[in-house]
Amino acid sequence: MSYSVGQVAGFAGVTVRTLHHYDDIGLLAPSARSHAGHRRYSDGDLDRLQQILFYRELGFPLEEVAALLDDPDADPRAHLRRQHQLLTARIEKLQKMAAAVENAMEARKMGINLTPEEKFEVFGDFDPDQYEEEVNERWGGSDAYRQSQERAASYTKEDWLRIQREADELGRRFVALMEAGEPADCEAAMDAAEEHRQGISRNHYDCGYEMHTCLGEMYVADERFTRNIDQAKPGLAAYMKEAILANAARHTS
Numbered sequence: 001m002s003y004s005v006g007q008v009a010g011f012a013g014v015t016v017r018t019l020h021h022y023d024d025i026g027l028l029a030p031s032a033r034s035h036a037g038h039r040r041y042s043d044g045d046l047d048r049l050q051q052i053l054f055y056r057e058l059g060f061p062l063e064e065v066a067a068l069l070d071d072p073d074a075d076p077r078a079h080l081r082r083q084h085q086l087l088t089a090r091i092e093k094l095q096k097m098a099a100a101v102e103n104a105m106e107a108r109k110m111g112i113n114l115t116p117e118e119k120f121e122v123f124g125d126f127d128p129d130q131y132e133e134e135v136n137e138r139w140g141g142s143d144a145y146r147q148s149q150e151r152a153a154s155y156t157k158e159d160w161l162r163i164q165r166e167a168d169e170l171g172r173r174f175v176a177l178m179e180a181g182e183p184a185d186c187e188a189a190m191d192a193a194e195e196h197r198q199g200i201s202r203n204h205y206d207c208g209y210e211m212h213t214c215l216g217e218m219y220v221a222d223e224r225f226t227r228n229i230d231q232a233k234p235g236l237a238a239y240m241k242e243a244i245l246a247n248a249a250r251h252t253s
Contacts, residue, residue: 001043002031002040003046005019008041008045008046012053019039019049022049025062026066027052027065027069028045030042030045031044031045051079052065058086058090144204144205144206147204147206151203151204152204163199163203167199170192170195170199171232173192174240175232175233177192177239178235178236184239184241184243184246189243190246192243193246194247196212196244197209197212197247200215209248210248212247213244213248215244216240216241216242216243216245219237219240225237226238
């Protein structure tokens with residue numbers, strides 16, 4: 001069975017001119033010619049063309065493709081193994097690129113339109129986009145989530161730095177109270193918890209005492225929050241939770 005140059009071009013999705021060029025440089029010479037001198041390609045020629053197009057798709061120059069295919073020590077299985085390795089690497093690279101694009105889309109949706117350098121400057125090792133999908137699933141329909149999105153969309157780098165400074169200062173106050181041996185339900189700790197609640201309301205969304213209490217509970221129920229908060233001092237998440245609960249009781253009793 002043999003095929004004309006036009007048929008092969010149609011099979012492979014290339015132009016007749018490309019096949020002529022491959023023939024001219026010795027990369028893919030047809031196995032036969034018709035009585036009229038027209039190129040005729042065999043099934044083996046089609047197999048070689050498939051190999052050529054695969055390596056071309058991966059960015060190999062034609063000279064290197066020819067060297068690979070004409071290697072006398074190579075066998076078809078070796079080519080398949082090499083192609084599998086290259087294709088796997090290509091897939092991994094594309095998956096990373098897709099993930100990077102998705103992260104950029106999520107960050108823009110959140111309104112955190114910062115460069116990677118600015119994000120690191122503002123948030124350090126914490127990635128504000130890391131839990132966005134989970135947050136959206138759990139609270140996406142709430143007024144608090146809508147408020148948070150709207151406010152975040154308007155914030156600049158300077159706004160985020162200010163918010164982070166406020167959070168860091170409040171964290172240091174809690175740590176100082178812990179180190180001084182003050183109980184979590186002392187007046188100073190409850191005042192710090194109240195400032196924490198007001199900061200959330202001011203910067204993110206309206207946070208009443210019931211919602212603040214839920215946040216405090218989550219600080220210890222979700223080990224991701226606990227691990228992040230406890231970086232400042234082990235036990236800080238639990239201390240903050242108790243101060244938040246005490247403050248809520250103080251204002252709602």
